[in-house]
Amino acid sequence: MSLIISPDRGSALTCYHSGMTVGDGRYEFAAQDRHRYVRDVLTSSSQKKIVVAGPGTGKSFLFRKILEGKADTLTLTFVNALVEDLSLDLFGLSEVKTLHAFARQQLVRITRRPVQIFPKLSAVIRQDALALLGKAVDFDLLFHNKVDEDENINFYRKRRGYYGHYGFSDIIYAAVRAFEINPEIIPTYIQVLVDEFQDFNALEVALIDLLALKSPVLLVGDDDQALYETLKSASTRHIRDRHTNAASEYQPFSLPYCSRCTRVIVEATNDIIRGAAKECYLRGRIEKPFRYFDDREKDLESERYPSLIYRQMFAKQIPWFIQKCIEEIAKEVREIFSVLVISPTRIQCKTISEALRGKGFVNLHFMEKQENPEPTLLEGLSLLLEDDTSNLGWCVTARALLPKADFEPLLRETASEDNPPAFPEIIPSGLRKEVRASLRVLRAASKRERGNDEATSKLLKQLGVDPAEKTVEFLCDQLPLSIQTSVDFGIRKMPITVTTIPGSKGLSADYVFITHFDDVYFIKSKDKSIVSDQDICNFLVALTRAKREIFLISSDKAKVPKFLRWIDSARVSTA
Numbered sequence: 001m002s003l004i005i006s007p008d009r010g011s012a013l014t015c016y017h018s019g020m021t022v023g024d025g026r027y028e029f030a031a032q033d034r035h036r037y038v039r040d041v042l043t044s045s046s047q048k049k050i051v052v053a054g055p056g057t058g059k060s061f062l063f064r065k066i067l068e069g070k071a072d073t074l075t076l077t078f079v080n081a082l083v084e085d086l087s088l089d090l091f092g093l094s095e096v097k098t099l100h101a102f103a104r105q106q107l108v109r110i111t112r113r114p115v116q117i118f119p120k121l122s123a124v125i126r127q128d129a130l131a132l133l134g135k136a137v138d139f140d141l142l143f144h145n146k147v148d149e150d151e152n153i154n155f156y157r158k159r160r161g162y163y164g165h166y167g168f169s170d171i172i173y174a175a176v177r178a179f180e181i182n183p184e185i186i187p188t189y190i191q192v193l194v195d196e197f198q199d200f201n202a203l204e205v206a207l208i209d210l211l212a213l214k215s216p217v218l219l220v221g222d223d224d225q226a227l228y229e230t231l232k233s234a235s236t237r238h239i240r241d242r243h244t245n246a247a248s249e250y251q252p253f254s255l256p257y258c259s260r261c262t263r264v265i266v267e268a269t270n271d272i273i274r275g276a277a278k279e280c281y282l283r284g285r286i287e288k289p290f291r292y293f294d295d296r297e298k299d300l301e302s303e304r305y306p307s308l309i310y311r312q313m314f315a316k317q318i319p320w321f322i323q324k325c326i327e328e329i330a331k332e333v334r335e336i337f338s339v340l341v342i343s344p345t346r347i348q349c350k351t352i353s354e355a356l357r358g359k360g361f362v363n364l365h366f367m368e369k370q371e372n373p374e375p376t377l378l379e380g381l382s383l384l385l386e387d388d389t390s391n392l393g394w395c396v397t398a399r400a401l402l403p404k405a406d407f408e409p410l411l412r413e414t415a416s417e418d419n420p421p422a423f424p425e426i427i428p429s430g431l432r433k434e435v436r437a438s439l440r441v442l443r444a445a446s447k448r449e450r451g452n453d454e455a456t457s458k459l460l461k462q463l464g465v466d467p468a469e470k471t472v473e474f475l476c477d478q479l480p481l482s483i484q485t486s487v488d489f490g491i492r493k494m495p496i497t498v499t500t501i502p503g504s505k506g507l508s509a510d511y512v513f514i515t516h517f518d519d520v521y522f523i524k525s526k527d528k529s530i531v532s533d534q535d536i537c538n539f540l541v542a543l544t545r546a547k548r549e550i551f552l553i554s555s556d557k558a559k560v561p562k563f564l565r566w567i568d569s570a571r572v573s574t575a
Contacts, residue, residue: 030294034257038062046251048212050219050242054290055544056260059220060089063193066218067093070190076102077195099204100168103175110178110185118392120375121167125159131408132415143169144201144233162414163392172203179210189215197221198239199228205238223286226537227502243286256289260508260547263302266292268567269544275566276536305549307573315555318515319355323487329511330491339496340509342542344521346500353498360487366498378463381438394423397435501538504545512546518556539563
């Protein structure tokens with residue numbers, strides 16, 4: 001049997017065997033070559049491995065193979081949504097935790113005491129520092145970058161002790177410091193897997209390095225998909241150093257074959273990377289192949305969807321266009337399919353999701369909760385529901401309800417060096433009475449019971465909730481669907497998710513709509529001609545969520561987006 005190997009536009013090589021069809025040989029070669037990359041990782045005896053795995057390249061499959069037959073393993077990531085996905089993929093194979101959940105578990109083991117977390121503790125103590133020290137301190141920045149010697153860390157420790165809680169950043173810091181001081185207490189595992197390593201900061205990397213002293217560690221990530229540099233001081237240098245620097249002791253691997261996306265999306269992704277490199281962006285990037293995986297079913301999809309769809313329209317037309325496309329796709333494929341809408345801002349997401357709901361789509365998922373970085377009244381009251389003597393709960397609640405001139409003297413009392421009073425002991429009686437009335441309302445609500453109407457109305461007003469607006473939403477939901485909808489009954493239950501680019505991480509869908517695809521939104525600098533690596537990574541993440549087809553929708557009819565100019569025009573349909 002003869003073997004002929006020749007170049008192919010989708011994968012690095014195409015294999016033809018005499019006696020086989022062209023497709024059969026190509027598919028066989030792709031399957032064998034993909035398996036070779038996985039086998040190289042599995043058969044390596046190195047205790048430290050790092051795998052660069054692009055979107056849709058089989059990371060979960062690799063994890064399952066690594067964990068097969070092993071007990072007492074640990075899988076770590078840093079986003080709750082990713083933990084849920086990994087927990088499902090690795091169910092029964094590994095304990096999957098966020099970094100802060102793992103740190104909490106370890107502190108409980110070390111101290112043999114309960115450990116409580118309030119995610120926004122660093123914001124509470126930052127407010128305390130402003131009032132008590134007269135200076136603004138970004139404690140998260142200190143922890144993320146592991147600035148051990150900073151004098152403000154001691155202030156934080158004292159306030160944390162008073163409040164009896166840890167935050168997300170400082171609980172990891174506390175675990176790292178405990179392991180550094182007493183290395184003998186570092187836990188041991190048969191295997192540690194670390195996901196999304198490109199988005200780790202110095203503190204999180206320090207934790208992984210400590211675990212690697214006693215356990216085999218496999219790091220997985222992709223520096224082309226880094227999203228959290230500005231959000232939590234993450235840096236791609238950590239994954240790049242360990243992948244390219246022999247002194248790191250990590251053996252490097254890659255998973256190059258993308259089985260998620262159609263051929264044109266893989267090719268467009270490579271266009272973006274080449275365009276960025278040509279203009280001197282992505283310096284220091286890990287050089288690795290990103291190849292379309294030759295597969296019979298995927299080839300059929302690639303033939304059906306040979307182009308990226310680009311359209312220019314006014315922002316108000318976007319929901320109508322999405323509806324129109326869903327209708328046309330449904331007539332063509334005649335099966336349930338998934339839709340992901342990615343917009344640059346939460347406001348745009350909210351506007352589009354409301355418009356699609358208004359058209360009659362009923363299976364639409366959008367997390368409407370606006371993440372407020374500052375502690376809220378409801379969060380303070382929630383702490384008091386769990387423990388009505390909580391110093392932290394009373395502090396957050398009092399800060400929300402009292403004028404600054406009345407609150408800060410109370411705060412100063414709690415900062416006295418000798419035997420500071422508990423916060424509930426110094427709360428004015430009028431405020432204490434008001435808060436207890438609010439807690440009764442919340443307890444009744446938790447039991448689906450009706451509380452005191454006057455207290456309920458007052459609490460809703462304090463929380464910024466408009467009862468009249470909620471009434472209108474309720475009445476609208478109760479109207480017959482035929483009155484509300486302009487969507488055909490055949491597609492009104494089509495699953496649609498609307499989210500931002502960071503929210504899309506870990507998601508994928510058959511059809512993806514990237515809205516407001518304009519430099520004003522996708523390039524963050526004031527001078528929109530200056531692109532950052534973060535901008536490029538954001539777009540690459542959004543682009544590679546699509547399994548079949550992607551729609552790029554610009555709301556600026558006067559200007560072609562910069563990223564579109566990097567994509568070969570032969571891959572883009574504007575008709």
